[in-house]
Amino acid sequence: MSSIKGPAPSTTTLDGSPLRVAIVHSRWNKTVIDALLAGTLAKLKALGVKESNIVIQSVPGSFELPLACSKVVSGSHVQAGATATDLLGGLNFGASMSSPRPSSRTSTPAPAVISMPSQPFDAVIAIGVLIKGSTMHFEYICESVTHALMRVQLDTGVPVIFGVLTALTDDQALERAGIGRGENKGHNHGEDWAAAAVEMASHTRRWAEGKF
Numbered sequence: 001m002s003s004i005k006g007p008a009p010s011t012t013t014l015d016g017s018p019l020r021v022a023i024v025h026s027r028w029n030k031t032v033i034d035a036l037l038a039g040t041l042a043k044l045k046a047l048g049v050k051e052s053n054i055v056i057q058s059v060p061g062s063f064e065l066p067l068a069c070s071k072v073v074s075g076s077h078v079q080a081g082a083t084a085t086d087l088l089g090g091l092n093f094g095a096s097m098s099s100p101r102p103s104s105r106t107s108t109p110a111p112a113v114i115s116m117p118s119q120p121f122d123a124v125i126a127i128g129v130l131i132k133g134s135t136m137h138f139e140y141i142c143e144s145v146t147h148a149l150m151r152v153q154l155d156t157g158v159p160v161i162f163g164v165l166t167a168l169t170d171d172q173a174l175e176r177a178g179i180g181r182g183e184n185k186g187h188n189h190g191e192d193w194a195a196a197a198v199e200m201a202s203h204t205r206r207w208a209e210g211k212f
């Protein structure tokens with residue numbers, strides 16, 4: 001019998017073309033992270049999100065995700081409100097999918113006119129992979145990260161998509177990234193996270209305008 005699990009398709013058409021999305025991912029369990037990141041990116045683009053409107057940042061582990069998401073959201077508001085002349089050479093979320101630009105300065109910095117994105121992030125996708133080990137770390141990190149990511153989205157009003165796998169075994173994690181070692185490759189949940197980001201970002205924009 002086929003599984004009854006998983007999200008039903010959205011009842012609204014998903015259009016990512018006006019949206020700006022941040023992906024914040026951890027680097028623990030990199031093989032799985034890389035697959036999830038690829039699935040997320042492919043789906044975001046398939047839903048119309050422009051490459052120039054996707055920003056990717058990484059942090060060491062899942063425990064770092066909530067603060068990073070919070071700062072990325074607030075930084076994007078600073079960026080959107082900033083003038084085009086960046087005398088300080090500061091925030092650089094405009095680097096999009098390429099490598100971050102070094103923020104080093106000479107002693108007499110010339111005013112650099114750069115094109116600053118005028119739009120804060122409409123959604124943030126937090127991606128991490130927690131795999132249970134022999135100590136209590138797994139439980140503590142899962143619990144605190146889950147609660148904190150929820151807090152970030154409620155505090156900022158910007159959807160934070162919960163792309164954190166909490167797997168009991170390596171195989172569980174691999175299957176949820178679509179790269180299972182057995183016959184069943186599983187499903188890449190990154191695709192669902194991208195769709196959730198576009199849907200929640202669109203809803204949030206509409207609801208904020210009092211449109212239902």
Ligand code: RBF
Nearest residue numbers: 026028060061062063064128129130131137141
């Ligand atoms: N981070 C993850 O993203 N996934 C893990 O499975 C994971 N397991 C950890 C296990 C131990 C014993 C420790 C000490 C850390 C682990 N971390 C893991 C890293 C954690 O999220 C964080 O980056 C570090 O604790 C530094 O704050």
